[in-house]
Amino acid sequence: MEHVKNKQVLLRDYVTGFPKDSDMNIVESTIKLKVPDGSSDVLLKNLYLSCDPYMRNLMNKPEGPPNPRSYTPGSPLTGYGVSKVLESGHPDFKEGDLVWGFTKWEEYSLLPAAQILFKIEHTDVPLTYYTGILGMPGVTAYAGLFEVGSLKKGEKVFVSAASGAVGQLVGQFARLNDCYVVGSAGTKEKVDLLKNKFGFDGSFNYKEEPDLDAALKRHFPEGIDVYFENVGGKTLDAVLLNMRVHGRIPVCGMISQYNLTQHEGVTNLAHIIYKRVRLQGFNFLDFYHLYPKFLEFLLPKIREGKVVYVEDIAEDLDNGPKALVGLFSGRNVGKQVLVVAHE
Amino acid sequence: MEHVKNKQVLLRDYVTGFPKDSDMNIVESTIKLKVPDGSSDVLLKNLYLSCDPYMRNLMNKPEGPPNPRSYTPGSPLTGYGVSKVLESGHPDFKEGDLVWGFTKWEEYSLLPAAQILFKIEHTDVPLTYYTGILGMPGVTAYAGLFEVGSLKKGEKVFVSAASGAVGQLVGQFARLNDCYVVGSAGTKEKVDLLKNKFGFDGSFNYKEEPDLDAALKRHFPEGIDVYFENVGGKTLDAVLLNMRVHGRIPVCGMISQYNLTQHEGVTNLAHIIYKRVRLQGFNFLDFYHLYPKFLEFLLPKIREGKVVYVEDIAEDLDNGPKALVGLFSGRNVGKQVLVVAHE
Numbered sequence: 001m002e003h004v005k006n007k008q009v010l011l012r013d014y015v016t017g018f019p020k021d022s023d024m025n026i027v028e029s030t031i032k033l034k035v036p037d038g039s040s041d042v043l044l045k046n047l048y049l050s051c052d053p054y055m056r057n058l059m060n061k062p063e064g065p066p067n068p069r070s071y072t073p074g075s076p077l078t079g080y081g082v083s084k085v086l087e088s089g090h091p092d093f094k095e096g097d098l099v100w101g102f103t104k105w106e107e108y109s110l111l112p113a114a115q116i117l118f119k120i121e122h123t124d125v126p127l128t129y130y131t132g133i134l135g136m137p138g139v140t141a142y143a144g145l146f147e148v149g150s151l152k153k154g155e156k157v158f159v160s161a162a163s164g165a166v167g168q169l170v171g172q173f174a175r176l177n178d179c180y181v182v183g184s185a186g187t188k189e190k191v192d193l194l195k196n197k198f199g200f201d202g203s204f205n206y207k208e209e210p211d212l213d214a215a216l217k218r219h220f221p222e223g224i225d226v227y228f229e230n231v232g233g234k235t236l237d238a239v240l241l242n243m244r245v246h247g248r249i250p251v252c253g254m255i256s257q258y259n260l261t262q263h264e265g266v267t268n269l270a271h272i273i274y275k276r277v278r279l280q281g282f283n284f285l286d287f288y289h290l291y292p293k294f295l296e297f298l299l300p301k302i303r304e305g306k307v308v309y310v311e312d313i314a315e316d317l318d319n320g321p322k323a324l325v326g327l328f329s330g331r332n333v334g335k336q337v338l339v340v341a342h343e
Numbered sequence: 344m345e346h347v348k349n350k351q352v353l354l355r356d357y358v359t360g361f362p363k364d365s366d367m368n369i370v371e372s373t374i375k376l377k378v379p380d381g382s383s384d385v386l387l388k389n390l391y392l393s394c395d396p397y398m399r400n401l402m403n404k405p406e407g408p409p410n411p412r413s414y415t416p417g418s419p420l421t422g423y424g425v426s427k428v429l430e431s432g433h434p435d436f437k438e439g440d441l442v443w444g445f446t447k448w449e450e451y452s453l454l455p456a457a458q459i460l461f462k463i464e465h466t467d468v469p470l471t472y473y474t475g476i477l478g479m480p481g482v483t484a485y486a487g488l489f490e491v492g493s494l495k496k497g498e499k500v501f502v503s504a505a506s507g508a509v510g511q512l513v514g515q516f517a518r519l520n521d522c523y524v525v526g527s528a529g530t531k532e533k534v535d536l537l538k539n540k541f542g543f544d545g546s547f548n549y550k551e552e553p554d555l556d557a558a559l560k561r562h563f564p565e566g567i568d569v570y571f572e573n574v575g576g577k578t579l580d581a582v583l584l585n586m587r588v589h590g591r592i593p594v595c596g597m598i599s600q601y602n603l604t605q606h607e608g609v610t611n612l613a614h615i616i617y618k619r620v621r622l623q624g625f626n627f628l629d630f631y632h633l634y635p636k637f638l639e640f641l642l643p644k645i646r647e648g649k650v651v652y653v654e655d656i657a658e659d660l661d662n663g664p665k666a667l668v669g670l671f672s673g674r675n676v677g678k679q680v681l682v683v684a685h686e
Contacts, residue, residue, distance in 0.1 A: 254616065273596060274400070276625050279621075279622040280620070
């Protein structure tokens, strides 16, 4: 039976503060490219892995009740990815199928079929898109804006981390609904992308704004209806001063806080009473039943060029740690993808 | 035409920090007890005034867009109250009607009819109740718990300021829905009331808990489904660590913060992502259309003694400033009412 080398990215130890490349190890193990007799598992060849901010939280030493998805030192990272089925013990999948779901940071994975979320039916778009615009980040933007955020036509929308995997879609989806959209990002290049590539109405570099409240008042003299929250901390505090009555804040992430051992205090929460604001945390897993509807909405728009997507592609598992760590310094421009193999 | 003396409670000047009795003046003006010819205003004799924490915010010097309800130095305070109609220029009201709505802190008020919210139809219950259990605080508890909080049978509910005008009802309404209810308050007397008078399952004195997180874990080993937020600050921060997945936090008030020039920072907001929690500010005015349904729900329960209500009654406008200021040191036990006149 064929044993092959299987490169893996392992967590070296629990992480405190900002993660470093060296918090992960690249190792070569071996794997038997065969589903064990009688098993219903699926053997996958991993193609594209998704680098996502939430992964940072899984590197913490777990406190309180264990999170079943937390990483274990000495074991491979896990995350969303696009894979090809090499062999299947489960009737829903067969050799050659392209799928996306939870996989491991390694070349080949033998996994329970339940970790596969969807079979990929449309391959006239880049396969990497199933880690981003057509994957978890895409559904997150869609559900966050329309379901959690209850976006209405013509509203005023602010999004932080706006050139990221989710933010660039939030802005474009809101523009498709005739909304006024402003985004913030952390470099001139990203700020320019927002207006020139994604069609935002306005954008600013939060690092160059000494007073975020003033920056928001400049862009939203009448206030914000929907703030799509990706960063937390000081940005959220300034936004709370600028929300309109009955505004909504879908809370997708707080990337500015994940590496701090003591989170920044948010002091303006009382404004959610004065303005009757709804602040709601959510994640993709509560909304993945929307996926068929989401594809129906988005695939035509991608094909017609009405929605575009910027990816930042790193090649080879060896570069995985650097790609992942780069999310937290804002090194990536657009969705960070890690290529394990091109088919 | 009859001119009579009209005692008033005026705001002396904008307030910073904790309010003091001396931030208000008692003055005697005069008023003509007659609706001017051609006017559609209503002349009211004020009976019972409601002392509410939100009033503190109206004493601040307004920043940004003016709040039409903010107090003006030299003018009477305004607030909810029960009044008797002496004369009406508006066809909806007539002499002798008992009403509740927005009125002024004075003996007699000439007001636009639109400031009257409801005519009082049921007088077999204490009239003071229309400042509390059957007034704004009652609807606030009801709407906050069932509409904003989406309370389900059997859930685990925590409420702060639990013996207050709203809190005591939140606990009792939740108990009527077979929920497990724990409340916090700031004196032994109040904590005892929660269990002995209002039937809470548990209660604690937040001032005697060095570690609020530990206190909550003791009372909610499986976490909190609904936190009815009245206080903000450190309590909210500890609650965020103890919310269950898909928990809700209706945010009614943050009384611990209103007198601070710099609000405390809330550091655990990222937990609303991990637990997909909904935090929603609201106020009575968004829900007052529910009033008929609310009365139908509550009046029989009051008559049958299934819901009780504790009031703290101060007599005479002269004692108004002290009654109002007492809310912020927790001096009152139960709903703080100010009697202007007994009919």
